[in-house]
Amino acid sequence: MLAKDSGEIVVRDLRDILANRGGDRGQTFGRLLGGLALVSARHGLRVELIAQENLKKIADRWPGDNPRHVSLQMYGESHEQLPSKMEVLFTQRKVGSRIVVVQQMNGVNIGDPLTDNSHRPDGYRFHDVFHLAYAVHLGWSPVIRALLKVKRKSDPRIDENEDGARAIIIEEGIATWIFNHSARQSPKHYAAVVEGRLDYALLKTVRGMVSGFEVADLPLWQWERAILEGFRVFRLLLENKGGTVEADLRKRTLTYKPLAAIAP
Known part of the structure; x- marks a missing residue:
């Protein structure tokens, strides 16, 4: 159900963009987020932890402007x-x-x-x-x-x-x-x-x-x-x-x- 709803949102959103229409995306994504929370809870997962891990993954690959350079630990003389x-x-x-x-x-x-x-x-x-x-x-x-x-x-x-x-x-x-x-x-x-x-x-x-x-x-x-x-x-x-x-x-x-x- 969650995958079906997500697919419908993507298709509808693209259709609205092409037709230059707006729409209440806030409510739509709110319902989708609610569904995600229910599915996560059923599998013993917490949405906030999933979001944090995804944010870490995004920052690892696309860090934004002026990212902090990570240096290796120094060993040796x-x-x-x-x-x-x-x-x-x-x-x-x-x-x-x-x-x-x-x-x-x-x-x-x-x-x-x-x-x-x-x-x-x-x-x-x-x-x-x-x-x-x-x-x-x-x-x-x-x-x-x-x-x-x-x-x-x-x-x-x-x-x-x-x-x-x-x-x-x-x-x-x-x-x-x-x-x-x-x-x-x-x-x-x-x-x-x-x-x-x-x-x-x-x-x-x-x-x-x-x-x-x-x-x-x-x-x-x-x-x-x-x-x-x-x-x-x-x-x-x-x-x-x-x-x-x-x-x-x-x-x-x-x-x-x-x-x-x-x-x-």
Whole structure:
């Protein structure tokens, strides 16, 4: 009965909107709320608790203006933290028949030169920018910790369970899976997606993938921001065949400068 009434309200409301008619929606929704309360009581549920849980779910995904950023608890010594500011130069080069991307910080190579690891060129060689975005907006990136050698060795439990191989593999898996998802969109790589519009199922899957890790309880909107910001800069790197990316963890900004704007 409740489902039937809800359906009738939706159909009638849409019909009224299309016909530019008003109607007493207050009474209609009041009756619907009364029915919801009766059904909830029959199943031992309280409407106010249901409403509170739904409000939490909405805030987790769509927090409104100026949401409060949630930070991870700090573990380890001060010298084991992710740098508050990182400037990474991405340089694309041709080595034989391969196109590779070399990454440098302060003139020092970090990690191995990257290719697309694919039979068809798709730009994945620039994917480390996603890890920078996770560091900026989530305060989390086992991959960046490994590259910069800032694993939290002073706490063996954290070193093994949060900064170890499993966490690194999961982060790489998330980046790859989301990249493949983005490549199937039109336009590609979420070029037309704004905050609040990224696939909800994708975000929930990501949360499931990090279950049990320190980042598991961060709100979905932060994941969305990290993902979309990472792809915004990824598209610039791909278009310009490289550039410099500044990751500021205090300001939570990811800034791109093209190669032409970099002083020699």
